[in-house]
Amino acid sequence: MRRVYLDxxxxxxxxxxxxxxxxxYLTETFGNPSSVHAFGREARKGxxxxxxxxxxxxxxxxxxxxxxxxxxxxxxxxIVGTAMANQTKGKHIITTQIEHHAVLDTCKSxxxxxxxxxxxxxxxxxxxxxxxxxxxIRDDTILITMMHxxxxxxxxxxIKEVGQIAxxxxxxxxxxxxxxxGKLPIDVNEMNIDLLSASGHKIYALKGTGCLYIRKGTKIAxxxxxxxxxxxxxxxxxxxxxxxxxxxxxxxxxxEMEAEAERLTKLRDKLIDGIxxxxxxxxxxxxxxxxxxxxxxxxxxxIEGESLLLMLDMKGIAxxxxxxxxxxxxxxxxxxxxxxxxxxxxxxxxxxxxGKGTTEEDVDYVLEVLPEIVEKLRSMSxxxxxxxxxxxxxxxxxxxxx
Amino acid sequence: MLYLDxxxxxxxxxxxxxVMEDVLKKHYGNPSSLHQKxxxxxxxxxxxxxxxxxxxxxxxxxxxxxxxxxxxxxxxIxxxxFRYQNRGKHIITSQIEHPAVKESCRxxxxxxxxxxxxxxxxxxxxxxxxxxxxIRDDTILVSIMHxxxxxxxxxxIQDLxxxxxxxxxIFFHVDGVQGYAKVPLKLKEWGIxxxxxxxxxxxGPKGVGALYVRNGIALLPQMSGGGQxxxxxxxxxxxxxxxxxxxxxxxxxxISVINWEKLSKLRKYCINMLKEKNPAVIINGPExxxxxPYILNISIPGLRGEVLVHGLEKEEVLVSTGSxxxxxxxxxxxxxxxxxxxxxxxxxxxxxxxxxxxKEEDILIFVDKMSRVVNRLL
Numbered sequence: 001m002r003r004v005y006l007d008x009x010x011x012x013x014x015x016x017x018x019x020x021x022x023x024x025y026l027t028e029t030f031g032n033p034s035s036v037h038a039f040g041r042e043a044r045k046g047x048x049x050x051x052x053x054x055x056x057x058x059x060x061x062x063x064x065x066x067x068x069x070x071x072x073x074x075x076x077x078x079i080v081g082t083a084m085a086n087q088t089k090g091k092h093i094i095t096t097q098i099e100h101h102a103v104l105d106t107c108k109s110x111x112x113x114x115x116x117x118x119x120x121x122x123x124x125x126x127x128x129x130x131x132x133x134x135x136x137i138r139d140d141t142i143l144i145t146m147m148h149x150x151x152x153x154x155x156x157x158x159i160k161e162v163g164q165i166a167x168x169x170x171x172x173x174x175x176x177x178x179x180x181x182g183k184l185p186i187d188v189n190e191m192n193i194d195l196l197s198a199s200g201h202k203i204y205a206l207k208g209t210g211c212l213y214i215r216k217g218t219k220i221a222x223x224x225x226x227x228x229x230x231x232x233x234x235x236x237x238x239x240x241x242x243x244x245x246x247x248x249x250x251x252x253x254x255x256e257m258e259a260e261a262e263r264l265t266k267l268r269d270k271l272i273d274g275i276x277x278x279x280x281x282x283x284x285x286x287x288x289x290x291x292x293x294x295x296x297x298x299x300x301x302x303i304e305g306e307s308l309l310l311m312l313d314m315k316g317i318a319x320x321x322x323x324x325x326x327x328x329x330x331x332x333x334x335x336x337x338x339x340x341x342x343x344x345x346x347x348x349x350x351x352x353x354x355g356k357g358t359t360e361e362d363v364d365y366v367l368e369v370l371p372e373i374v375e376k377l378r379s380m381s382x383x384x385x386x387x388x389x390x391x392x393x394x395x396x397x398x399x400x401x402x
Numbered sequence: 403m404l405y406l407d408x409x410x411x412x413x414x415x416x417x418x419x420x421v422m423e424d425v426l427k428k429h430y431g432n433p434s435s436l437h438q439k440x441x442x443x444x445x446x447x448x449x450x451x452x453x454x455x456x457x458x459x460x461x462x463x464x465x466x467x468x469x470x471x472x473x474x475x476x477x478x479i480x481x482x483x484f485r486y487q488n489r490g491k492h493i494i495t496s497q498i499e500h501p502a503v504k505e506s507c508r509x510x511x512x513x514x515x516x517x518x519x520x521x522x523x524x525x526x527x528x529x530x531x532x533x534x535x536x537i538r539d540d541t542i543l544v545s546i547m548h549x550x551x552x553x554x555x556x557x558x559i560q561d562l563x564x565x566x567x568x569x570x571x572i573f574f575h576v577d578g579v580q581g582y583a584k585v586p587l588k589l590k591e592w593g594i595x596x597x598x599x600x601x602x603x604x605x606g607p608k609g610v611g612a613l614y615v616r617n618g619i620a621l622l623p624q625m626s627g628g629g630q631x632x633x634x635x636x637x638x639x640x641x642x643x644x645x646x647x648x649x650x651x652x653x654x655x656x657i658s659v660i661n662w663e664k665l666s667k668l669r670k671y672c673i674n675m676l677k678e679k680n681p682a683v684i685i686n687g688p689e690x691x692x693x694x695p696y697i698l699n700i701s702i703p704g705l706r707g708e709v710l711v712h713g714l715e716k717e718e719v720l721v722s723t724g725s726x727x728x729x730x731x732x733x734x735x736x737x738x739x740x741x742x743x744x745x746x747x748x749x750x751x752x753x754x755x756x757x758x759x760x761k762e763e764d765i766l767i768f769v770d771k772m773s774r775v776v777n778r779l780l
C-alpha cells in the first residue's frame with residue numbers, strides 16, 4: 001500500500017544528513033560543552049556553529065539565540081520571562097484567540113498571577129484586524145505575542161505590520177514562529193521582532209530541541225535555574241546532538257526555502273482545487289492564498305473528522321483533524337471556532353500538511369482516495385441523508401461560501 | 403585519550419545509539435497524532451516509560467519525562483513550592499546541592515519562601531539530627547542530593563527519609579542525577595516523593611531525563627501548552643531521546659551492582675596507588691564509606707587544579723576541576739567550602755570520575771600520568 005505522510009505540521013521525519021550528523025555527536029563528540037578539555041571544546045564548537053546557522057536564517061546575531069527543549073519551552077520562556085521581568089511597567093498582554101496552546105495556556109496562567117490578557121478575535125480567514133490591535137494597546141501593555149503562521153489553518157499573520165506597531169509603542173513583540181521557521185523568510189530586524197520561538201522537529205531535525213531568539217537588550221527572566229549554560233538564561237547541559245541537528249536543518253532549510261516553497265505551493269493548490277472540485281459541501285479553512293506553502297485545511301460537511309482520519313489512515317494516508325496536541329480531545333478546535341465556523345462544520349475538519357517528501361503522485365493519490373471515503377462516510381450518515389431528502393438550502397449556502 | 407570525566411557527561415552506549423538511530427529513521431511520528439505514525443511513537447513512549455519505571459521499582463504513571471536533570475529539579479522544587487505554598491513556605495536543602503537545586507531555592511526566596519541550607523561535615527555528609535531540628539511547622543519540602551557531583555559523598559537518604567516519615571505533610575525530593583543506577587536506591591522504602599534522573603550521566607543522550615513523582619502528588623507545571631505528560635510537562639515528546647534514555651536506564655540498572663563492586667575496588671586501588679606515589683595527596687570527601695565509587699576528588703598540595711587538569715590533558719587524560727557547570731569560574735567550589743576544606747586544598751582539587759568502562763589498566767595509566775605531571779610541575 002502507498003504510504004503518504006501529510007502531517008508535517010505535527011512533526012517531520014528526520015532528514016538523512018541530520019541523522020548522520022547526530023550519529024557523529026552521539027559517538028565521537030559526546031563531550032559536555034562546559035568541560036574545558038578537548039572533548040568539551042569540540043562539543044562547544046558544534047553548539048556555536050549551530051547557533052550561527054540558526055541566527056543566519058532569521059538575520060539575528062548568534063549571541064541572540066538561546067537553545068531550549070523545544071517550541072513549547074521557548075513560548076513559555078518568552079511570555080513568562082517577559083511578564084516577570086517587566087511587570088513593574090505594566091501587566092497587560094495582547095495575543096490572539098488562535099494561538100497554539102503553548103502561548104494561549106501560558107497567557108492564561110498569567111491571568112491567575114494578576115496579569116490581564118486581551119485575546120484578539122480573528123476574521124473568518126484567520127487574519128487579524130490591525131486597527132483592533134491598535135485600539136487594544138494600553139499604557140500598561142508590555143507584550144504582544146502572536147504566531148507567524150497558524151498551525152491549524154495555515155494562515156500567515158501580518159507580523160511585519162504588527163512589529164511596526166509594537167515598535168512605535170515600545171512594546172515587546174514575541175512571535176511564535178514554530179510553523180514558519182525555515183519555511184518562510186524571517187528578518188527579525190525588518191519585522192521588529194524582539195523574541196521568536198522556533199522548533200527543531202518541524203524542520204526535519206530532532207524532537208526535544210528548539211530555540212528562543214532574544215533581541216539584545218530585551219528584558220527577560222529565565223524559566224529554569226541552575227548552571228550558567230546559555231549565559232544563565234537556560235541552564236542545563238546542552239542537548240548537543242539535538243542542537244547541531246537543529247543548526248544543520250536550519251541551514252539546509254534556508255538553502256532550499258525558495259524552491260521548496262514554490263514546489264509546495266503548487267502541490268497545495270492542486271490539492272485544494274481538486275478537493276473543492278471533486279467533493280461537494282466542502283469549504284477551505286484559512287486564507288486562500290496568504291497561507292503556508294504546504295498547508296491545507298478543509299471542512300467536509302456531514303462527516304466526523306475522526307472517522308475520516310481513520311479511513312484515510314487505513315488507506316495509508318496520515319493526516320490530522322487539527323493540531324496534534326489536541327487531537328485526543330473531542331472539543332472542536334478553538335481556532336476554527338474563533339474563525340466563526342460552527343461546531344458541526346468544525347468537527348469535520350481535515351488538515352493535510354505537505355513537506356519535503358511529498359510528491360505530485362501523493363497528491364493525486366489523495367485526490368483519488370479522499371472523495372471515495374467521503375462518499376462512503378456520507379452514505380452512512382443520517383444527517384447527510386436527511387439533508388438530501390429535505391431541500392438543501394443550507395448546503396447551497398455552503399457551496400456559495402466556497 | 404583516557405576519558406575520566408564521566409560525572410560531567412558520558413559517552414553514549416552503542417546499544418542506545420542503535421535504538422535512537424532506529425527511532426530517528428523509522429518512528430518520527432508525533433505521539434499525539436492519531437494516525438499509525440503517531441500511534442507507533444506513542445507506543446514507544448509508553449514502553450520507555452514502563453522500562454524507566456521498572457528500573458526505579460515504581461509505577462509507570464509516576465514517571466514524567468523532562469529535558470534533563472535541571473528541568474527535573476526545577477519542576478520538583480518550584481512545582482511543589484508553588485502548589486503547596488498555602489501549607490507553608492519553608493524549604494530545607496543543603497549547602498552542597500547542584501546549582502539546579504540551589505538556584506531554584508534562591509529563586510523561591512524572592513517569593514517569600516525561607517530556605518534552610520543544612521551544613522555538612524568534612525566528608526560532605528548531612529547530619530540527620532540536624533535535619534530533624536530544622537523542621538518547622540511550615541516546612542513543605544526537603545530537597546537533598548543523593549550523590550554529590552563534586553566529591554561523591556552519598557547522603558544518608560534512608561535515614562533522612564525515616565525522619566521525614568513522621569512528617570507526612572513534608573515532601574522529600576532527591577536529586578538523583580549522580581546516584582541513579584550507580585548507588586543503592588529504594589525509592590518507596592525510603593519514603594522519597596520525587597527523584598530526579600538525567601540521561602547523559604548514565605551513557606544515555608543529552609537533553610532527556612525523568613522525574614519520579616509519587617502518585618497523589620500534584621505539581622504546578624513549569625510549562626503550559628499541549629498538556630503532554632499528564633499535563634505536567636507540555637511540549638512534543640522527545641521520542642528518540644526518551645527511547646534512548648530508557649535503553650540506557652535498562653543497561654545501567656542491569657550492570658549497577660557489578661559496577662558498584664568493580665569500581666569500589668578500583669577506586670580504593672587508585673587511592674592506594676596515588677598515596678604510594680605521592681604521600682601528600684589529599685582525598686576530598688570520604689575515602690571508603692558513604693561515597694560513590696564513580697567519583698574521586700583529590701588535591702595535591704602546592705598545585706592548582708586547573709594546572710593539573712591541563713597537564714593531564716597533555717598526557718591524554720581528561721579529568722576536571724569540580725563540576726563541569728562551574729568549571730569556568732575561578733572561584734573556590736562552594737561544595738568544598740561547605741565541607742570546611744581550606745582554600746589552598748580547594749583550589750588544588752581535581753575530580754576524576756569513572757564509568758562502567760573503566761578498567762584496572764586505566765587506573766594504572768592515570769596514576770602513572772598523574773605522578774609524571776606532578777613531578778614535572780612541583
